[in-house]
Amino acid sequence: xxxxxxxxxxxxxxxxxxxxxxxxxxxxxxxxxxxxxxxxxxxxxxxxxxxxxxxxxxxxxxxxxxxxxxxxxxxxxxxxxxxxxxxxxxxxxxxxxxxxxxxxxxxxxxxx
Amino acid sequence: xxxxxxxxxxxxxxxxxxxxxxxxxxxxxxxxxxxxxxxxxxxxxxxxxxxxxxxxxxxxxxxxxxxxxxxxxxxxxxxxxxxxxxxxxxxxxxxxxxxxxxxxxxxxxxxx
Numbered sequence: 001x002x003x004x005x006x007x008x009x010x011x012x013x014x015x016x017x018x019x020x021x022x023x024x025x026x027x028x029x030x031x032x033x034x035x036x037x038x039x040x041x042x043x044x045x046x047x048x049x050x051x052x053x054x055x056x057x058x059x060x061x062x063x064x065x066x067x068x069x070x071x072x073x074x075x076x077x078x079x080x081x082x083x084x085x086x087x088x089x090x091x092x093x094x095x096x097x098x099x100x101x102x103x104x105x106x107x108x109x110x111x112x
Numbered sequence: 113x114x115x116x117x118x119x120x121x122x123x124x125x126x127x128x129x130x131x132x133x134x135x136x137x138x139x140x141x142x143x144x145x146x147x148x149x150x151x152x153x154x155x156x157x158x159x160x161x162x163x164x165x166x167x168x169x170x171x172x173x174x175x176x177x178x179x180x181x182x183x184x185x186x187x188x189x190x191x192x193x194x195x196x197x198x199x200x201x202x203x204x205x206x207x208x209x210x211x212x213x214x215x216x217x218x219x220x221x222x223x224x
Contacts, residue, residue, distance in 0.1 A: 099157060
């Protein structure tokens with residue numbers, strides 16, 4: 001079965017530091033990859049998506065992610081964390097008929 | 113602005129009650145989805161629908177049913193609520209296969 005693994009259920013960074021949230025997917029290359037963000041008491045919002053047009057994908061709020069086929073990874077990064085980035089982040093892959101498989105999520109904490 | 117709305121943000125029900133969760137999208141999307149979100153488990157797909165009156169089971173359909181009588185509305189039904197159905201329920205919609213999913217704000221259901 002297809003799966004998505006997010007390494008680290010909680011990540012803590014200082015304000016201004018690099019943010020790195022890890023995502024690995026299982027086996028064969030999925031057609032689409034996504035990162036979503038969920039702020040407290042809200043639904044999920046799309047940060048960015050990979051659709052095979054380019055391996056480096058830029059999203060909203062300064063986030064970007066790089067698709068690496070050899071590592072089956074799609075890690076999310078941001079050069080400089082801001083307090084407003086504190087949220088839960090979900091990696092997801094789409095395999096068929098628009099179904100998404102989500103990772104367990106990573107809660108990002110930003111320290112001042 | 114695209115919008116997915118859910119009928120309630122918070123809901124408290126008793127064991128054995130029949131529960132209806134309503135979701136409406138105003139984007140003329142073909143596909144609609146119901147997920148439940150639990151800490152450490154990410155989002156799990158309950159049911160989805162790719163057309164009016166069509167439905168497909170997701171990964172955890174037991175104890176749930178759905179209804180889609182109109183394109184814009186997708187209802188999740190708990191025939192006899194149980195305490196293990198206490199969770200956050202998220203509705204989403206998308207235009208086509210591989211497209212991003214737009215999420216509603218969620219309904220936090222507590223079954224006592």
